[in-house]
Amino acid sequence: RFRRDSRGRKFFENLTGAGKAIAVLTSGGDAQGMNAAVRAVVRMGIYVGAKVYFVHEGYQGMVDGGDNIKEATWESVSSMLQMGGTVIGSARCKDFRTREGRLKAAHNLVQRGITNLCVIGGDGSLTGANLFREEWSGLLAELVQQGLIDEEASQKYSALHIVGMVGSIDNDFCGTDMTIGTDSALHRIIEVVDAIMTTAQSHQRTFVLEVMGRHCGYLALVSALACGADWVLIPEMPPEDGWEEKMCQKLSATRSRGSRLNIIIVAEGAIDRHGKAITSSIVKDLVVQRLGFDTRVTILGHVQRGGTPSAFDRILASRMGVEAVLALLETTANTAACVVSLCGNQSVRLPLMECVQMTQEVQKAMDGKRFEEAVRLRGRCVSYALFVTCGVANYFLSFDCSFFNFNVAVLNVGAPAAGMNAAVRSAVRVGISEGHKMFAVSDGFEGFYKGQIKEIKWADVGGWTGQGGSLLGTKRTLPAKHIDKIAEQMRKYNINALLMIGGFEAILGIMELLAARGTYEELCVPMVMVPATVSNNVPGSDLSIGADTALNAITDTCDRIKQSASGTKRRVFIIETMGGYCGYLASVGGLAAGADAAYIFEEPFDIRDLQSNVEHLTEKMKTGIQRGLVLRYNSNENYTTDFIYQLYSEEGKGVFDCRKNVLGHMQQGGAPSPFDRNFGTKIAAKAMQWITKKLNESYRKVFANTEDSACLLGMRRRAMVFQPVVQLKDETDFVHRIPKEQWWLKLRPLMKILAKYKTSYDISDSGQLEHVVLRRPKESEAMAAI
Secondary structure, three states: OEEEOOOOOOOEEEOOOOOOEEEEEEEEOOOOHHHHHHHHHHHHHHOOOEEEEEEHHHHHHHHHHHHEEEEEOOOOOOOOOOOOOOOOOOOOOOHHHOOHHHHHHHHHHHOOOOOOOEEEEOOHHHHHHHHHHHHHHHHHHHHHHHOOOOOHHHHHHOEEEEEEEEEEOOOOOOOOOOOOOOHHHHHHHHHHHHHHHHHHHOOEEEEEEOOOOOOOOHHHHHHHHOOOOOOOOOOOOOOOOOOOHHHHHHHHHHHHHOOOOEEEEEOOEEEEOOOEOOOOHHHHHHHHHHOOOOEEEEEOOOHHHHHOHHHHHHHHHHHHHHHHHHEEEHHOOOOOOOOEEEOOEEEEEEEEEHHHHHHHHHHHHHHOOOHHHHHHHOOOOHHHHHHHHHHHHOOOOOOOOOOOEEEEEEEEEEEOOOOHHHHHHHHHHHHOOOOOOOEHHHHHHHHHHHHEEEEOOOOHHHHOOOOOOOOOOOOOOOOHHEEEEEEEHHHOOOOOOEEEOOOHHHHHHHHHHHHHHOOOHHOOOOOEEEEOOOOOOOOOOOOOOOOHHHHHHHHHHHHHHHHHHHOOOOEEEEOOOOOOOOOOOHHHHHHHOOOOOEEEEOOOHHHHHHHHHHHHHHHHHOOOOEEEEEEOOOOOOOOOOHHHHHHHHHHHHHHHHOEEEOHHHHHOOOOOOHHHHHHHHHHHHHHHHHHHHHHOEEEOOOOOHHHEEEEEEEEEEEEEEEHHHHHHHEEEEOOOOOEEOHHHHHHHHHHHOOOOOOOOOEOOOOOOOOOOOOOOOOOOOOOOOO
16 A cells, blocks of 8 residues: 655555545534635545545535435536635534434435545534444444344444544634634734724724634634734633723823724633623723724624635645545544644644543633633644734733843845734834844845944834835845944944844855854854745745745635636646745645646656646546646746747647736735734744843853854744754755755645646655643743744
């Protein structure tokens, strides 16, 4: 079933699901991205030779049977990727809560030979699936007694295998960092908040926005972080008594600094310390009565569930769907039901009931008013977001800014990337909160050596979170030729630490500064770099600020391009993306947009590959597929976008016609996505904490000349990691400006499989059923851990 390569990585090439039948259903509330998960399950199941069935209308369809359970085909999930909601339907089912209902469901499954169930839903849906699995043998015995099935069928279908995927916009399921639909819901919220801010600014109004989250405040918390809200109220961490006065002080202080608006975000389940509900209308009345501010309430409601899924949700759902099929193929009669989760940047399998039980523990902790425990049980994402929100929004008004410990400079380096401003804002405000004097350097290293340096204060970065580009200005200039002048400016302004936010130029720059430490003592200070580039080509980090916004721009454009061919003759689109020599945007954007191929530098191709792709598309078109999508970026001086366009146009004559689109700098512009705002804010805050720690290790005079005093902070698989830049040299291809190993290359076979190509798939990271482990952090670590 498997093979291993020379490096020990595990691949499957002919993993067979022949004889297996898999049913996929969506249950409970709908969430954007569910269709992408259904599509991945269907196509991966068919790819391995299994029969795959749709169960329409969730558990109700399983109980009712008949046409509600239909065999799926490859073409039946075409054009599903970009659709919101769930096209196979979802419904609450009272019948399935009874044994009689589950008996009917078992009968309907056995009639079709289905013993593998993929459930996409929340904790209630997954708990029901596990109960169904536990009762399965007893249900079959009862069906035999009633004469509805024979003993042979009972033996043949004796075990039911369950794999779950969490589809919930609330992100309220323990064991996964993100659930399917959460990122898309954040997109809807941020779109509304950004729109409201303009009218609030015009009329000097306060807006109270109510978002979903009856028992979980994730949407409220992260949207507050992403839009720079003045106050947020969530159920897991009710405000202390007297919060009304503190909130009004905060709103008044914001206005006194020149702001013309206030934004307050309230989760629908927000409560105070005594369990009393805090509604949006209560908050509005409070602001009007105590401050006299013109205040409006906006309740977002089901808008948050609607719309097309974001690029993140499409990719997450596709990865989870494929992983779910692999998990079902590897199950045995004794395998526990599992749920496919996301930990950092890696898919993992966890015991379903362990996750469900921990999720239920959160509610028990809240009911028992053990709110700190509830936040801890929610996991690292909520805990750290809460810490950063408190620090960046300055909820703690008692902070004394009359003294400063050290001078810290922040600069952007390289090309602009959406989310840079959110990172600068976070760094400045966390730095000031920790007692530092913050300096902003305009125009990168060029501005540094020219002396374009000035102190930046708390109010100066107000409203930066939602703005694209780089408000500080950024240039690609490297410091090597101007080291003496940069050292002079560091001496002039007594700069004790540097925070660089940028792409490949930033890592080259920090390496050049590090190399000059032997000559210039002024450079012997802590330095840290935060990756920010749409190309996502920085070694030492799986993700970069700005890449998610670029992916969403690509995905949205591809959706529109595909729609433009709707109702016309068969058409193939050749789309050129950014990326330099890094194929991240083309490959991952292709996965999110449902591309048929993506041509990149990292995987060399020749005319035979191009011809094979044309023939493959031709065959697909003949089966009824109306549109094809091919992504590439300029990675080959001969096989240009024009050449590929002309080749497809010529070879497709009589079957399809061809169109070409160059996306260009639209991938670099626009407002940052919620992910980039959130990621930029959190990673910059963590970088400032590291700087403070390094500075506090110094005695009187700052002198840092060790390898670990110049680091890159990046996401590596499951965690944020500080890595000395010296150690990254061996991991870097400096000629082509890319890391030597790139995690996303493992996703390329997934894109090919979903496009109906035969290929091998690296599953070296799959197959391990882990356990939910919640480390109890020390008090000093509780708010600092990601």
